[in-house]
Amino acid sequence: MTSSPLPLTATQDEASSIAERIAQLEASMLPIRREIDRLKHLASLIPANIYIMDFKQLNAVYSNRELSALFDYTAEELRRMGTALVPTLVHPDDLTRYSAHLERLTQIEDGEVLKLDYRIRLRSGEYRWLRTFEQVFSRNPDRSVHQILGVGIDLTEERQAEVERAYLREELLHAQTAALQEIGTPLVPITSGVIAMPLIGSIDEQRAARILDVLLDGIAERRARMALLDVTGAKDVDARLAATILKVARAASLLGAEVVVTGIQPEMARILVQEGANLGQLKACATLQEGITLALSRAAG
Structure with a gap:
C-alpha cells in the first residue's frame, strides 16, 4: 500500500514557510554581519599589529593589515603556515623564551596581559624586534586556553638606537678614562x-x-x-x-x-x-x- 502524495498546495505552503524562516534568519543576522564587518574594518585601520592565534595549534586565526605589512605575508599566507608559523617566524634563539611565555599564558586570568620581546623573521629573511602584549581571547569548555589575542609593536629602531647609545656611552667612557x-x-x-x-x-x-x-x-x-x-x-x-x-x-x-x-x-x-x-x-x-x-x-x- 503506497502513501498518497501531499497535495501540491501543502508542499508549496511548507516551502513558503521555510523560505520565510530563512529570510527572517538572514534579516536577524544582518546586524551581526554588519557589526563583524565594522569590527574587521576597525581592526584593519588601527596602526598596530593585531592577531588572534589558536593556542593549541599556534597558527594564525586572524591578522590585520598592519601585521601582514610588517611580515610581508598576506593574512592567508600566515594562516596557511599552520603549525609551522612559530618555527618559521620566531628567531631560533628566542624560541625557549617564547615557549616559557606560552606556559605563562596558561596560568593567567581573563583580562591579564603578558608582554614579550622577541625577533620575528620577515619574508626577506631580515629579523625585526617585536614587542607583543597577549591575553586570553577565548577558552574551551574546560577553561583551557582556546585562542589568544595579541598586539605587536615593532621595536627594531628603538633597539638599534639603544645599541648605538650604549656604544656611544662606552666610547665616551673610554675617552673620558683616557683623558x-x-x-x-x-x-x-x-x-x-x-x-x-x-x-x-x-x-x-x-x-x-x-x-x-x-x-x-x-x-x-x-x-x-x-x-x-x-x-x-x-x-x-x-x-x-x-x-x-x-x-x-x-x-x-x-x-x-x-x-x-x-x-x-x-x-x-x-x-x-x-x-x-x-x-x-x-x-x-x-x-x-x-x-x-x-x-x-x-x-x-
Whole structure:
C-alpha cells in the first residue's frame, strides 16, 4: 500500500514557510554581519599589529593589515603556515623564551596581559624586534586556553638606537678614562734631573698603577735624581693613597731617584705611620713650593 502524495498546495505552503524562516534568519543576522564587518574594518585601520592565534595549534586565526605589512605575508599566507608559523617566524634563539611565555599564558586570568620581546623573521629573511602584549581571547569548555589575542609593536629602531647609545656611552667612557689618565698623571719637568707629579682627585687601583708607570718612565727617560710627588689636591686620603706613595718611593729608589712628597696633611701622616712607612727614608715638604725650592737648591749645590 503506497502513501498518497501531499497535495501540491501543502508542499508549496511548507516551502513558503521555510523560505520565510530563512529570510527572517538572514534579516536577524544582518546586524551581526554588519557589526563583524565594522569590527574587521576597525581592526584593519588601527596602526598596530593585531592577531588572534589558536593556542593549541599556534597558527594564525586572524591578522590585520598592519601585521601582514610588517611580515610581508598576506593574512592567508600566515594562516596557511599552520603549525609551522612559530618555527618559521620566531628567531631560533628566542624560541625557549617564547615557549616559557606560552606556559605563562596558561596560568593567567581573563583580562591579564603578558608582554614579550622577541625577533620575528620577515619574508626577506631580515629579523625585526617585536614587542607583543597577549591575553586570553577565548577558552574551551574546560577553561583551557582556546585562542589568544595579541598586539605587536615593532621595536627594531628603538633597539638599534639603544645599541648605538650604549656604544656611544662606552666610547665616551673610554675617552673620558683616557683623558683623566693623561690629565690625572701629568709629569712636569722642573729643572735638569728634577720632575714633579701633582696628584689630583681620587686614586683608584687603575690610576695608582698609571701613576707608578708614568713616574718611573719619566725618571728613566729624564735621568731624574729627584721626583716631587704633590698630594695637595688628592681626594679620599686613605690607605690606598698611602700605599701608592710608598710603592712609588721604593720603586724610584731602585732607579737611583729620591721621591719628595709634598702637601701631606695630618690625616695622611697618620695613615703613613700606620702603614709602616720608613719616615727616615721618605722625604716630605709642607708645600710643592718648598719641594721645588729644595730641588733647586740641591741642583745649584
